[in-house]
Structures are given as C-alpha cells and as structure tokens.
Amino acid sequence: MTTSTTHSAHHLRRVFVWELPVRVYHWINALCILALIGTGFSIGDPPAIMTGREAYSNFWFGTTRFIHFAAAYLFFFNFLFRLYWGFVGNKYANWKNFIPTNRAFWKDMWGIIKSDVFMTKGYNLHAIGHNRLAGFIYFLTFIAFGIQCLTGFGLYSAMSDWWFPNLFSWVPFLFGGDFMMRQIHHWAMWFFILFAIVHVYLVFYHDYVEGRGEISSMGGGWKFIEEETFKKNMEEERE
C-alpha cells in the first residue's frame, strides 16, 4: 500500500521486466489476433459484393482465408514459443506467474480484486511483473489460445495434406463433427475481443494510478518501481 504524501517525491528504480523475446511475442500475438479476428468475422459473415465480373478474376475470399490460416500458423508457433519461454525466461515470464500453485496466490488475487475491481481498499503496489489476478487471467487466455488452436486446426485439417494440421484431425470427432467445432471456434473469438478491450483499458489504468510506465513497458521492457516496493521484493527474494 502506498504511503506517499504530497510533495514527497518517489525514488524509482528501473527494473527490466519484459525481455526482448517476451515483447516480440506480445506484439506478434497482438497483430495475429487482430488479423485473425478481422478475417474470421469476414469468413463467418462475408460482406455482400455484387459484381458482374467472372469468378476467375476474383479471389478476395480465398485471400482472406489465406491470411487467416497464415496468421493462425504464426499465432500457434508464437504461442508454443511463449510456453517454452515460461520455463527459460526471467522470473516475470515464468509459468509460476500464471498458474495458482499455493494459497498465497489465491489470497493475493482476492486482495487485488478488492483493491482494483471493487476498490474497497487502497492500492496494492506490491507486484512488479504481472499481478496475481492478471497472471491468472493470462492463464485463462492461454487456455482460450489452446481451444482456438485445436478447433481451428481441427477445421483446417480437412483441407490440408500436410502432416502437421492432420495431427488435429481427431479433434472434430470430440465434438461429433465440424459443426460444433466451428461454433466453439466462433464463440471463443468473442473471448479474445473482450479480453483485448479490457486488457488495453487496464494497461492505461495501471499507468494512470501507478505512474510506473506500464504502457511503455511493452516497448522498452522496463518499469520504474518505487524504492520501498523494490526493497520489499528483494527481501522476499532472499527468503
């Protein structure tokens, strides 16, 4: 909890939080998701184009689908890379940030819900990387990534002879066929849209109430942490 008073200046420490691979992953992921949502909507409900031209002179729908599939491959391998980085990256990239493994994780999460969502208590400035609630929400997004990859490549497997997408050819039968899989794929997209909006808002929110450079941290990789929070984290690290 912050104890700063008017006119007392914070002493800030620069902490390198997001390594270059994490930042590259983040932006590739963001661009892929934008492309996938845009082309996905277009594939699900193509715009009405009335044309007198012959079919051979048009290929826009084929191109839209190509972009969707190409972005999907990039998204998938980028995601795999991030999973790998969760084991070899720095402590802020580690998988333990995302999966609740102890009671303290849940307790911390509840504290953040109280301070950031219900605002019933003052601000909890303890975390340097992801706070516990954010970490857990990212864990849910990873599950959504997984669902989207499974259903997407499951749908795609019927159109490909390559062995890789055919690794997913069993997926449709889990749901009794392509119908249900397509519906799940479409439904899950809405999670991404809602997530992206809330995510961007919260980045601004944290920047606004913390003044740590949250927005730019995904550019340069560093955040500016108050001296006292820095020391507190150092003590915890020693334990």
Added chain:
Amino acid sequence: MIAESPTKKATYYEELRGKGYSRRDFMKFCTMITAYMGLQSSGVAQVAEALKNKPRVPVIWLHFQECTCCSESFIRSSHPIVADIILDKISLDYTETLMAAAGHQAEAAMQKTMKDYHGEYVLCVEGSVPAGADGVYCMIGGKTSMDILHEAAEGAKAIICWGSCASNGCVQAAKPNPTKATPIHKIIKGKPIIKVPGCPPIGEVMAGVLVHLITFGTIPALDGIGRPKAFYSKRVHDSCYRRPYYDAGMFVETFDDENAKRGYCLYKVGCKGPSTYNACGVMRWNNGVSYPIQSGHGCFGCSEESFWDNGPIYARQANAGLFGIEANADKIGMVALGVTAAGIAAHAVATNLRKHKIVEDLISEGKQGEKELKEQ
C-alpha cells in the same frame, strides 16, 4: 435358373443370371460399384470374383423410427442390379417394407434366419429406437423396437446403420427428443457398427458398403464417428462445382437475387457444405442427375451428427442453444461488448473517485518536478 438347394446356396452371380442378367451386365455393375467404392481398376476383378463365388450374405433389415427414405434411396440407385442384388426376396430375409410375407409368417422368417445363420447375417437398421416410456412409441408384432433390436443384434456378424436416424437419431432425436429416440451405437455395444448417415444416404453409397462387406468380408475403414472413409472423408464443399465462386467471394445473398440466378456460392444462405462430409458432390442423386446445391439449395449437413440441432438451416451463424432460437454468438457477443464497455466506463469513473488521492499525489509529484526545473 439355378435352384437354391439347402446344402449349397446360390452365389450372387448365379442369382443374377437366374434373373436374366447377362455376364456383360454383371461386369458393368462390378466396374461401376468398384469405382464408387474408390478402389483402383484391379479391384473390379476382386469384386467380380467375390460376387461370383461367395454365397449371398443373409440380411435382416429392420425398420424402426424412420420414414423409409433410406430404402427408397437404395432401390433408386443408378444400377438395377444394386436393388436386385440385395433387395431380392431371397437375399433379404426380412424387411417390413419390401418382403412378400406378412404377419406371423414374416416374423417366423426372421426367427428362422436368426437361428439358421447365427453369427453370419448382416443386420441393417433403418431408424432410431425410442427409449422413452418403455419403448411403446415404436412396436412391431407386439414387441418394442428395443427388444427386437437386442434380439436381432445378438447373432449379427455386423450392424449397418442406414441413414441419420440409426446413426444419430435424426429429426426425432432433435431437442427436446420427446420419445428419447436413440441411435443404434448407443444401445448395442461390442458389435462392429458401420454408420451410413444421410437423410437419406446415397443409394450407391449404401450398395458400396454392402459390396465391400461381401467382397472383402471385412468392415470398411471408418472415420472417427464410424462412417466409411471411402464415402465420408471429403467435405461436400471440396467437391462442389460452385467452389470457385466461394474462393472468389461471390455469394448468393437471398434466394431470389441476381447472384442466385447466376449460380453463385450458397455459403451465405446457410449451405453447410463446408462442415459436411459426404459424397454428394461426386456421386449426386437419381443416376447422377443432381444434388441439393446443383438444384439451388444449400447443403444442410444431413450426414453430420445431430444436424437438426446445429443451428439454422438458412443462415451461417453460431447459434447459442442456451439462449433461445434467436440468439447467436454474435448477438450475445455484441451485448457482452456493451456490458464490458459500460463496466470499463464505470470503473474509470470509480477510479477517479476512489483513487483520487493516489492519482492526485502522482500528479502533484510530477508538477513539483516540473516546477523545480523551471525555478532553476
């Protein structure tokens, strides 16, 4: 005509010659069905060999909750031998629709086949079995269809589920399924089951499945939900002659527009070809005359699991199921989007009220720095 003797049963070829078909007719049929089964041309000899030498496989064909469109489709398959070979009164030991016998005689014939050919006969089932109200919704000869199925399945070598009713319950199993119509694979366990879904399935596909059983004596290769791969491994979409319009993004918007007259892709008016696995685009119907898409109507996915409950037939949308017929994923998504936006707005306002002090401090700290710089 070669008479059927109790010791040696006539082969398919003998039956057909007896019915007046020439060897040439027979070979034409073998060639055609081999092509339909997706075998290479050397397979013609295998098929001909099998039909020539193997005695006919006894078949019991049961009808439960169904409309008989599967039988109709079957007897209209493009080659007359297809119907003759199986639906001949000798080959088919029991089928309510086409057998000559009736009443107790017919029931006795079925019992006799089940006894004489125990473990040898092929059980074909057309229709689903109602499990509700102790099965009274479908009773034949005083027995429930559930009892009849169990009795007939016990000595069957293999079970073929004709059509969507037997494969997944079709329309009578659509929500809320008042009779608890149940597909065969959910009732009978431990027997090889081949599903030949479709409403109805294509006659040549049905014949192809039977000829495979006769020729090779094995179950054809099946996909993940038990359909023969030879006929159900490609999407209707992939063999559609309107596919170029799909790739070009030229779609029918309504059934009476200019694009419909030009024969553009039916994707936007709900064609389920992209998620339906069947051979319609290749084999077509009624001697290869046409199929739904060629007739200007989208595929509605009849060979897929529970296709009646998979959303509207004339629209491409992910329906919600839980939230009523009118709700679809995008409508609910829009509402969720509105709620999220409202939540964010409320949160932003609350932040400025509840965390006013914190934000004020940050601002004044920043301003202080600015001031100190100016004073220097």
